[in-house]
Amino acid sequence: MTEAPTLDLSVSTFFPMPASQVFASLVEELSTALGGARLTLEPKEGGRLLEVGDEGTPVEVARIVRWDPGEGISFLWHPPEWVGKESSEVEVRLVPELGGTRVTVEHRGFGKGLMTDQGEELVGWFASEVATTFLQATAPRRLGDWVTDRKARRPSGRAGRATYRDPIYHRPNFAAILEGLKLTRKDRLLEVGCGGGVFLQDALKSGCTAAAIDHSLDLLRVAEEVNQEAIAGERLKLVLSEADHIPFPTGRFSAAVMTGVLGFLPDAPATFREILRTLAPGGRLAVYASTKKLRGTPAISEPIASRVHFYEDRELVKLAKDAGFTEVRLEHPDLTRYMSDSGIPREAWGLLKGPGSQLLWARKPMPSASPKGSSPSSPKAGRGKRPARRPGKRRG
Numbered sequence: 001m002t003e004a005p006t007l008d009l010s011v012s013t014f015f016p017m018p019a020s021q022v023f024a025s026l027v028e029e030l031s032t033a034l035g036g037a038r039l040t041l042e043p044k045e046g047g048r049l050l051e052v053g054d055e056g057t058p059v060e061v062a063r064i065v066r067w068d069p070g071e072g073i074s075f076l077w078h079p080p081e082w083v084g085k086e087s088s089e090v091e092v093r094l095v096p097e098l099g100g101t102r103v104t105v106e107h108r109g110f111g112k113g114l115m116t117d118q119g120e121e122l123v124g125w126f127a128s129e130v131a132t133t134f135l136q137a138t139a140p141r142r143l144g145d146w147v148t149d150r151k152a153r154r155p156s157g158r159a160g161r162a163t164y165r166d167p168i169y170h171r172p173n174f175a176a177i178l179e180g181l182k183l184t185r186k187d188r189l190l191e192v193g194c195g196g197g198v199f200l201q202d203a204l205k206s207g208c209t210a211a212a213i214d215h216s217l218d219l220l221r222v223a224e225e226v227n228q229e230a231i232a233g234e235r236l237k238l239v240l241s242e243a244d245h246i247p248f249p250t251g252r253f254s255a256a257v258m259t260g261v262l263g264f265l266p267d268a269p270a271t272f273r274e275i276l277r278t279l280a281p282g283g284r285l286a287v288y289a290s291t292k293k294l295r296g297t298p299a300i301s302e303p304i305a306s307r308v309h310f311y312e313d314r315e316l317v318k319l320a321k322d323a324g325f326t327e328v329r330l331e332h333p334d335l336t337r338y339m340s341d342s343g344i345p346r347e348a349w350g351l352l353k354g355p356g357s358q359l360l361w362a363r364k365p366m367p368s369a370s371p372k373g374s375s376p377s378s379p380k381a382g383r384g385k386r387p388a389r390r391p392g393k394r395r396g
């Protein structure tokens with residue numbers, strides 16, 4: 001009887017960077033991506049790779065037997081518990097080549113004893129689990145989604161963190177919002193989609209307190225660094241969250257801001273309703289977005305441009321009104337006057353000029369007069385209740 005076959009899997013590519021830089025970046029990116037796939041990497045010699053199943057108990061998948069920064073990593077890869085005890089070997093190799101580094105990831109001797117039919121099942125496993133994943137990752141739609149997430153919709157990675165630590169192209173809109181909001185030390189500000197926290201940093205100069213959410217863990221960490229002092233002084237709270245489930249109590253804030261986020265929201269009406277809920281009566285809202293005029297320009301280029309929802313002015317106003325906001329008005333602010341202060345190179349000013357910007361202002365209504373029969377002296381009157389709707393005025 002011939003021995004059951006195994007696979008030697010290998011993937012290799014070239015990066016135009018020195019090996020030490022590739023190694024550092026690869027370890028960081030791998031740790032993050034593996035974490036998203038419920039695998040935890042302990043990045044050191046003797047470290048483990050742990051898989052967390054639905055039952056929550058981590059299972060050791062592999063052990064690191066060589067950790068040479070800038071050169072490579074080797075794992076002893078444990079077989080599944082129902083197969084046996086013989087480990088296979090995974091190696092990550094970094095080899096300097098002219099102008100950069102070649103990285104190869106290789107798994108040798110995979111599938112020992114797993115497939116007993118001399119090959120057919122190995123072909124099936126390889127096609128569905130390896131080749132399909134590889135082809136899917138390189139197909140245009142998925143690639144476009146990845147680029148959009150990475151750069152703007154849920155930024156991550158070194159480049160994304162650097163961009164949002166100093167988002168110079170967003171500074172003019174930050175300035176326009178702050179000028180209109182006129183925050184004071186009495187304000188309690190909410191920011192939805194705070195990115196690297198630079199708007200918060202500017203806003204906190206007013207002496208206000210603030211809380212913010214974002215669904216990018218990478219950017220929340222940047223926002224934490226940028227606003228260390230305010231966090232330590234309990235003037236700022238940052239929470240990882242989706243915009244349509246804001247994890248703060250009803251009526252908490254006196255002002256709310258969302259800038260550069262609207263077009264990415266999968267459920268914008270729910271986000272507006274959540275913002276309204278968390279605002280106190282009379283609380284004001286500022287939402288900054290880009291109009292279709294910027295679609296496909298260097299300001300919002302592909303593949304992001306076709307993944308952003310651009311709202312017509314009347315749609316944006318309707319979003320706010322439908323959620324229950326009042327005093328809704330929309331501006332196309334001319335950001336030119338904020339540009340020199342923001343450090344934007346003069347040759348790029350044209351991008352931000354003109355009607356590419358939408359700035360929506362709105363307010364949460366004050367509660368209407370007490371309904372008949374309720375006594376103003378009653379301790380429960382009005383407490384924690386949503387503002388009553390005016391009879392006969394249904395909002396769709």
Ligand SMILES: C[S@@+](CC[C@H](N)C(=O)[O-])C[C@H]1O[C@@H](n2cnc3c(N)ncnc32)[C@H](O)[C@@H]1O
Pocket residue numbers: 152153154155164167170192193194195196199213214215216219241242243244258259260261264265266
């Ligand atoms: C283009 S960035 C703008 C960041 C920041 N407001 C600024 O202007 O620099 C969009 C931000 O919104 C966040 N975001 C997008 N969709 C979100 C959602 N559904 N829930 C929470 N955050 C979201 C992203 O993670 C990212 O930080």
